Structure formats: C-alpha cells, structure tokens
Amino acid sequence: MVAKAAGVSTATVSRVMSGNPAVTPELAARVHAAAEEMAYRPSGAARGLALGSLRNVGVILPDLANAYFFDVVKQMHHGARADGYRMLVADYSGTADDEYATAVDLLGQVDGLILLSSRIPVSGLKDLATQSTPVVLVNRVELGIDLPMVAVDNFTAMMELCGHLAQLGHRRVVYIAGSDLSWQNRERWRAVEMSKVLGIEAFKVEADGTIEGGFSATESALVHEPTAMICFNDLTAVGVISKLRELGVRVPEDVSVTGFDDVEIARHIAPRLTTVQSPKAQLGEQAWRLLQEALRNEPGTSVPVLHAKVVIRDSTGAVSTGTVRN
Structure with missing residues (x-):
C-alpha cells in the first residue's frame, strides 16, 4: 500500500x-x-x-453493423481522445423504448452523451434535456427541444437526387424506406414526395435500412413498375441491386437505383452506386465540438445544417423504352 x-x-x-x-x-x-x-x-x-468527472462520454447509435456510422464515430473519438475522454459506444434493439432505456442507463456512467440518429420520441428527448448530464442530438433536428443538435440536410440532397433522375426522364419511382422512427427517413421521403413538382410520381415500399431489407423489398417495389428505385441508404441499394440481378433485371438499363450516405461499398459494387455523399467526418467533428462546449459549461454555438453532395456514378441512366414488370 x-x-x-x-x-x-x-x-x-x-x-x-x-x-x-x-x-x-x-x-x-x-x-x-x-x-x-x-x-x-x-x-x-x-x-x-x-475531480467530479468520470472522463467518459457515451455514444448511442441504431446499428453497429451499419458502416455509415464508422466515420462519424471515428471523428468523435479523435476529439474525445484529444481532450482526455474515453468513449463508450452502444447500440440497441431498434425500438425507441430500448434506446431511451439505454440512454438513461448510460447517463450515470458518463460525463456527456451523444445520441446519433436517435429514434427516441420528442417527449423522451425533452426529459433527457432536463438531466444534469449534457446530451447532444446528432442527425436529427427537432424544434422546441433544449438540446444542442447538428444534422445533415437530407431534404435538399434528396431533392437534388430526384432532379438528377427527372433529367434522365424518370417519372415513376419507388422509394424503399428506412425505419419509420428515423428522422432521416422522414426527411428523405418528404423530399421524394415533393419531387412531384419535377413530374415524378412516387410510391413507398417499407424496409429497414439493411441489405437484407432492400433485397426482400425489391419484388414489392417492382409491382409499381418503376423506372427508378430510390433507396433510403446505400445498404438498402446493395440489397436491391442484388435482387434485381437475381431476377434478370439490368441496372441501370431496365431500372435505375440510387442510395444515400456514400459508404465505402457504394464505390465498389457493380454497377457503382449513384448516391449522396454525407459529410460524415464533419458531422462527427461538429458533434464533438457541441459536447465539448457543454462539458465545459460554455455557451453552445449554433451549428448550420451540413450540406450533402449528390455523386453520380453508374447505377442511374436514361429511361429505357421498355417497362419492367414483376
């Protein structure tokens, strides 16, 4: 001793x-x-x-298997490590109740908490905002909630993606959705619906944002006889392309396919995926800055909604003269 x-x-x-x-x-x-x-x-x-500090910060995200979150969390981790904090990363079953319970449990073990792509209802977020432990909301914007928040502008990017399809002559599309609990999914679908001003008629098919979910939803999407399938994210698009290949439907000759996020695999599948490049590292950097300010009891500085860029590759093309039928 x-x-x-x-x-x-x-x-x-x-x-x-x-x-x-x-x-x-x-x-x-x-x-x-x-x-x-x-x-x-x-x-x-x-x-x-x-010292009155645990030197731990927590991050809760919906799915550790989703590569989209890697770069966001990595950037947060760089900031946390530079400031002398350990980062605890947790996911949950996908239900809002489980995410809320995980957040409440972590509050007693960390100095600050980041909710990444949170699905907690507004009432739960308001409750977390009253706690003594700082909480930052990332990839979601909710009015009337006293939490620091930063997000990517999903709506504008998706409208630009729809504009690209409209220029190629697409007028009948299917949106293969993510979780109904996802703010990003709601924003992306809102933009697809709004694309009617571009002359696009859109239908929605439910899925879950995974490769298997996209694979399973493809045949239901083809019932609507689309010329393009707009997928919630790149993982969904990978599953869709895989199923279309199995059915003998060519991409993009018969049906164009788009993703969202620009994860690494989007550049390496065949055909290479047209998608939206989300500023993942910048998002993680801004998220850590907001939490850093809260940990230091400094006034939070407003963060603009971050711009995402459409990346056009090989999975989209001009409308074929034929019609795809299931």
Missing part, C-alpha cells in the same frame, strides 16, 4: 493523486516517491470521481 509506505492516510494519497493543492509539498513528495517505488498507477475512474 502506498499509504503505508509513505506513512500517511489513504485519504492523503487520494488527495495527492487527484492534485488537491491542500496537501503540503513535503507530504506530496513523500507520496509520489512511495508510489514510484511501488510502480503504483492510480485508478483513472477513482481520480475522475475525486
């Missing part, structure tokens, strides 16, 4: 290790000498508690 070797109490050792200035220099030197001799390393958690 360091306390015994230094001839002091354990409370004195704790004060020295936490940097408490109330300890005399002589006692502090004696404790440090004993600790060095015994190769003692203080507990980071215990030191954090003594």
